[in-house]
Amino acid sequence: MTVRxxxxxxxxxxxxxxxxxxLDHCSFEIEKGSIAGLIGPNGAGKTTLFNVITGILQPxxxxxxxxxxxxxxxxxxxxxxxxxxxxxxxxxxxxxxxxLENLLVVGKxxxxxxxxxxxxxxxxxxxxxxxxxxxxxxxFGQQKLLSLAQVLMLDSELILLDEPAAGINPTxxxxxxELIHRLNEEGKTFIIVEHDMKVIxxxxxxxxxxNYGQKIAEGSCSVILKDETLLEHYFGR
Amino acid sequence: xxxxxxxxxIIIGFILFMAFLISIPFFASDYWMTLLVLIxxxxxxxxxxxLFSGLTGYTNFGLAWFIGISGYLSSILIADYQWFWxxxxxxxxxxxxxxxxxxxxxxxxxxxxxxAISMVALTEGTRELFGxxxxxxxxxxxxxxxxxxxxxxxxxxWSILFLAxxxxxxxxxxxSSRFGLRLVAIREDEQAAETLGIHxxxxxxxxxxxxxxLVGLGGAIHCTYQNYIDPNYAFNIQLTLTPIVMTLFGGIGxxxxxxxxxxxxxxxxxxxxxxxxxLYMAIFGAILMILILFFPQGLLGWMKEKGILPKIxxx
Numbered sequence: 400m401t402v403r404x405x406x407x408x409x410x411x412x413x414x415x416x417x418x419x420x421x422l423d424h425c426s427f428e429i430e431k432g433s434i435a436g437l438i439g440p441n442g443a444g445k446t447t448l449f450n451v452i453t454g455i456l457q458p459x460x461x462x463x464x465x466x467x468x469x470x471x472x473x474x475x476x477x478x479x480x481x482x483x484x485x486x487x488x489x490x491x492x493x494x495x496x497x498x499l500e501n502l503l504v505v506g507k508x509x510x511x512x513x514x515x516x517x518x519x520x521x522x523x524x525x526x527x528x529x530x531x532x533x534x535x536x537x538x539f540g541q542q543k544l545l546s547l548a549q550v551l552m553l554d555s556e557l558i559l560l561d562e563p564a565a566g567i568n569p570t571x572x573x574x575x576x577e578l579i580h581r582l583n584e585e586g587k588t589f590i591i592v593e594h595d596m597k598v599i600x601x602x603x604x605x606x607x608x609x610n611y612g613q614k615i616a617e618g619s620c621s622v623i624l625k626d627e628t629l630l631e632h633y634f635g636r
Numbered sequence: 637x638x639x640x641x642x643x644x645x646i647i648i649g650f651i652l653f654m655a656f657l658i659s660i661p662f663f664a665s666d667y668w669m670t671l672l673v674l675i676x677x678x679x680x681x682x683x684x685x686x687l688f689s690g691l692t693g694y695t696n697f698g699l700a701w702f703i704g705i706s707g708y709l710s711s712i713l714i715a716d717y718q719w720f721w722x723x724x725x726x727x728x729x730x731x732x733x734x735x736x737x738x739x740x741x742x743x744x745x746x747x748x749x750x751x752a753i754s755m756v757a758l759t760e761g762t763r764e765l766f767g768x769x770x771x772x773x774x775x776x777x778x779x780x781x782x783x784x785x786x787x788x789x790x791x792x793x794w795s796i797l798f799l800a801x802x803x804x805x806x807x808x809x810x811x812s813s814r815f816g817l818r819l820v821a822i823r824e825d826e827q828a829a830e831t832l833g834i835h836x837x838x839x840x841x842x843x844x845x846x847x848x849x850l851v852g853l854g855g856a857i858h859c860t861y862q863n864y865i866d867p868n869y870a871f872n873i874q875l876t877l878t879p880i881v882m883t884l885f886g887g888i889g890x891x892x893x894x895x896x897x898x899x900x901x902x903x904x905x906x907x908x909x910x911x912x913x914x915l916y917m918a919i920f921g922a923i924l925m926i927l928i929l930f931f932p933q934g935l936l937g938w939m940k941e942k943g944i945l946p947k948i949x950x951x
Binding site for chain 1: 814817818820821823825827828829830831832833834836849
């Protein structure tokens with residue numbers, strides 16, 4: 400019997416900023432094809448964890464495996480090309496480029512194929528009509544969609560989303576979550592950092608809770624949300 | 637149909653313009669040819685600077701280093717080893733572009749004012765070094781190298797015309813390519829570019845080395861044109877500042893902004909210098925201030941903003 404390799408495996412990750420321990424022996428696994436929620440109060444280490452996974456920060460200890468291969472210590476662009484894409488909490492698209500250029504710059508395909516793919520993705524996030532406008536002219540929510548489309552241009556298998564639903568109107572929020580579910584059905588795996596527990600409860604199969612850089616709980620959403628210690632940490636009860 | 641017609645018109649206009657420029661030595665005086673040579677040299681400097689700094693946002697204050705290193709190698713080859721000028725020039729360009737890869741590998745990790753200052757320090761340090769006794773057997777020290785390359789003014793004019801055309805053409809091709817987009821992405825948000833799979837270090841070094849090569853070729857021709865080189869002249873901070881001001885004047889990050897900037901700037905400079913010798917620096921400064929205040933995007937950027945020119949990267 401073969402043990403199924405997890406898509407992402409985090410092993411005993413430690414990340415310090417001087418005296419502060421941002422990630423404290425953090426370990427967990429993400430199965431292929433899942434949508435996992437990453438929760439915890441401000442400063443719990445969620446974004447730091449994303450930065451460590453994508454290679455922006457180097458951990459002091461521990462290992463990260465993606466599809467069975469160690470990626471700890473690799474440069475961000477290498478990790479991105481191996482199949483891990485991310486969006487940022489503060490949107491970081493390229494404002495003085497058109498929408499189409501924002502996607503073309505990411506693509507690896509040659510010739511017309513890349514344009515075709517970019518246009519299809521713009522169609523998919525309903526921004527096709529604005530393809531020649533500067534990204535800076537989009538609304539906040541539309542910029543989030545563009546940012547997701549950039550990641551899709553990379554063909555990432557694993558997509559890390561940092562607060563995708565925050566700050567956008569409910570209609571767009573629903574549209575975005577629906578898109579995430581459809582992409583999930585197509586085989587993409589997601590880790591979502593989110594403050595809104597409703598979003599986590601409604602959309603994630605599994606949740607991982609962090610506090611002070613430590614994993615304090617992991618399990619199905621219904622269990623996590625009932626967990627007393629977690630709620631204590633989270634809501635200060 | 638209309639678009640195709642327009643394209644044909646542009647191509648015909650361009651061919652006529654080039655034919656005019658190529659034929660200039662047959663009827664123009666040496667004065668005009670000299671002025672054009674200067675414009676073309678500064679077009680190469682400004683376009684070459686813009687190719688790296690305008691696109692990536694890394695402000696390179698070491699343009700004189702590109703010019704000086706290449707100028708020295710080519711001048712030494714011509715003066716001391718009797719090389720033919722056409723072979724000596726590319727050697728200068730090649731040397732500085734190879735050295736710039738090493739420099740870029742180290743310095744292109746630091747951003748903003750730190751990168752700018754480091755490049756100034758590199759230029760000043762090299763200028764000092766080239767004037768010392770240690771390198772005197774090679775560089776002839778501070779007294780400089782006067783030399784005659786045996787090239788006539790028309791030939792020099794055609795050479796620099798060809799280089800300026802090639803430089804602008806390369807800038808045009810790059811700006812409208814995905815390589816150019818990747819460079820702009822670095823300017824917009826380098827970390828985001830990196831997490832989107834762009835090897836930012838590699839892209840920056842390629843652009844830096846290409847900029848060094850083109851500017852270096854310009855520097856080699858410039859020194860041959862002056863028939864002289866010494867450290868204070870070849871690594872002069874003016875050689876860095878003037879092309880930067882020209883680029884800002886014409887439109888940073890655009891294809892034809894540096895060309896426009898270099899042309900107008902050299903003309904204004906020449907007229908003021910000839911007509912108002914005593915006041916020219918003051919008037920020049922005032923014009924610059926007005927331009928920076930009212931046209932922060934440069935002339936071309938302003939024209940794109942106002943809709944006089946289309947807002948596309950190819951211009």
